[in-house]
Amino acid sequence: MTSAGLDIGFVMLHTSPLDVPGTKDAGGMNVVVKAQAEALARAGHRVRIFTRRSSEEPAERVGLAPNLEVVHLAAGPARLLAKGDHEGVVAEFAEALAAEIARDPAQLLHAEHWFSGIAALPAAESAGIPLVVSFHSIAADEDSPLGDGERPESPGRRAGERLIAQAADLVIAVSEAERLTILDRLGGDPARVCVVPLGVDTKLFRPCETRECDERRDWFAHGGRPEVLVVGRLHPLKGFDLAIEAVAAIPSERRPVLRIVGSPPPDGDDYVEGLHDAIARHRMITTVAFEGALRRGELAKRFQESTLVLVPSHSETFGLVALEAAATGVPVVARNAGGLREAVVDGETGILVSGDDPAAWAAAIERLLQDPELAERMGAAARQHALAMSWEASAACLEDAYRAVLTQRMAPA
Template sequence: MNVVVRHQAEALAAAGHHVEILTRRSSPLSETEQLSPGVTLRFLDAGPARPVPKGDHENFIDAFRLQMDALGPYDVIHSHHWFSGMAALPLARRRGVPHVQSFHSIAADPSTPLSAGERPESPGRMAGEEWLAQESDALVAISEAEAHTIVQRLGGSPERITIVLPGVDGILFRPTDLLPAEPRDYAAGPRDIRGYAVVAGRLQPLKGLDLAIEAIAAVPEAIRPELVIAGDASADYDGYIDELRALAARHGIERSVRFVGPQSRVDLALLLSGARIVLVPSHSETYGLVALEAAASGVPVVAAAAGGLREAVLDGDTGVVVDSRDPQVWAGALTQILSNPAFARRLSLAARERAEHLDWPRSADGLVTVYRSLVRPGAGDRSPSLLRA
C-alpha cells in the first residue's frame, strides 16, 4: 500500500497536481517531509509516537480526524485502508468534499477460509469497510478481483467502482542484463548454478511463507535454489519468523533459507533482478505488487491463484499460477521453470514486456479520471488533492 500511495502521489504531482499524504506519527523523530516537488508527507499526532499493532489503530481514529481538521482545503480526500476512511469520510461530508476510498486489503470473517481475506484485527473493521464501500463517493479497486469483493462482500455499488491498476518503475526494477553492475549477493554462502529464489512481503500467515518453504524443500536437491525471504514480521505476529525457521529445519533446509529483513526499494530491485524465480504464495492478494516488480525485473513468477494474482501473473505467459496449496504441486511448477532454461527465458521476456506497459503515470491518469468526475469545475485550479495512507 505504501508503495502504491507514494508512487501514485509522485506521478500526480509530476502531472501538475498538489498532493499531501497524511499518516499517523509512529516515531517522535517523524517530521513533515517534502517527498518530491508537489508531494508533502505529514505526520499527525494520534496515539503514541511509536509503532503499535494494527488492531490498536481503531482507538486513534477520532484523534486522527481531529488533526486532519486543521489541514486543507482539499479538492478530494482519498483514503487508503479502512482506518483512514473512518477518520476522513465524516470530515469530507462536513466540508462538502468528495471522498474516495481504496482498501488494498479487505477483511473476512474468522470463520471463513484464510483465502477469503485478511482477518479483522480490530472489532470495527468489517462494519467499517462495509460502511465505507456504501457511503464513499467513489471506490478505487486495484484489480477485478478486488472490485468483485467490494461488491459481493461489502455491498459497494459497481457504478461507483473504478479499477486503477498499479504501476511499476521499469528503470529501478529491470533485468540483470540491463543493470550497470552485478546484483548484491543476498543469500550468504557459496554460490552455485542453482542460485536463489525470492519471496518478499509482510511476514505473516496470510502471505503463505510456510508453503514457500515446503515447496522449495520438495524441489529436487540437484536444482533446488536457496530461498531468500525479504520482509519483517509486524508487532501482531511476534515469533512468526522463529516458526518459519523451525519449519525449514524440520524439512532439513535451514541452511538454504535466508531471512534478509525489510529491504529498501533499491535493494529489493537488486534482490529480484538476481533471482532465478519469485514465489508469491499468498492466501489472499488484492493484486500482488511484488509479482509485477518481479515481472519488470524479468524474473518468472510462481503465484497462488488468489484474488488479483490471477491478473498480475498471466499463467503460462509471464509466470505460472498454481490453483493448489499442495507443496508438491508447487514444487512441480518450480521444477518446470528451474529445469527448462528455454521456458524460463520465454517467461522472463514476456514478463518484462508486459511490465513496460504498466507504469505509474498511467496509474495516476486513472486516478485523475476518478477525481475529475467528482470535483466541481474550477476547484482543481485552487487547492490540492490528497492521497492519505
C-alpha cells in the first residue's frame, strides 16, 4: 500500500465497533470492520466509522488510533434498539450521514449490512462518490436451508438487499459461498461482486505455550474434563440449542464441559431462557458454563483451554470464530454450510457435520475427544491454515478494490 492515502467512510448503522463482540447486536461483523479499518489506518489511509448513537455516553467522535475515528450520528432515540427496529431510523440516519459527508467529504463509503447500505446510498449519490457494500448476512427465503433458525428482522430487508446489490458500485463478499448467494438470491452483477478474504490476528489467537500447555495437561491428569467451546450472540441462528443437545447426547461419564461465550441481543431473553431449560432438563447444570461476552484477550485464552470449538450456526457467510479457533491450534466441529466450508478444511483442520441430528454432532465431538492424536494433528493443520490469512492482507485486497472503483468512476462514460 504505497499509493496516496484514501479517505474512507465505513457505515455501521445498527451496531458499533466500540461494542464487545457477543453483546447487543455485535458479532463477527464488528470484529471484521474494526480489524480492516485498523489495518487501513496503519497503512496511511484516513478512516471514519459512522454509527448510530445508541446511548448518551460516548463522545460524538472517538479516536481509536491514528487516522481512525468513530463518529456517532443522531438517528432515533439515544438508546439500544432491537435489530429489526433499526429500519425505522434509516431515513434519519441517512440525512445525518449525508450532512456529515457534505461537511467533511470522503472519497467513498463502505456500508456494512443492508440497513447501512440503504442509508449510505443517497448520501453517496448526493456526494457523487462510490458506494461499496458488504452484507455479512443475507435474508433467506422461508423454504431455503439458510432460513433455518433465522427470524424475519424487518419487512423491507429482502427488497432492500436486492436494491443495494444492484445499485452499489461494488459488493464485497467474504467468501465464495457468499458471492454465489449475492448473485443467485439478490441478482448481483458478477462484474461488481468480488471476494475479499478475512484475516485473523495470529499473535493474539495462538496455541498455548509451554507453561500454559503444562497446566492443561495437569488438569487432564487429575481427572479434569475436556472443554468444548461455542461462541457468538445468543440467537437462534447461532445454534446454541443444538450445541446443548449434541453434548447431552454424549454419555454422562464421557461428557465434556460445555462453555457458552456470548450474551443475547436486546430481544433475545426468551431464547436464553429456553437454553437454560434444556440444560436443566438434561441435568447438565454442573457441566455447562455461561461465560457471557468476553473481550478479545479473554476469548483467546478460552480458545487455548478448549479441546475443540463448536460452530453449529445455521448460516455463516464465513465463520470468523472457526478461523480464530484455527489460529489457536484448536480443531473445529462446524456445520457443513455456507462459508464454513471455506473456513474449515473437512478432515484436515476440523470436521463438518450436515443437518441438525444431535447424535451426528455428538459422534463428531467424541471422535476428537477419544483420539487426542487426531485432535492434535488437526489443530496443527488448522494453525498453518490460519497463518496464511492476515488483516493486513485483507486490507490490501480492500484497498485494491477501492482504487479500482474510484478509477472506474473517473473513467469517461
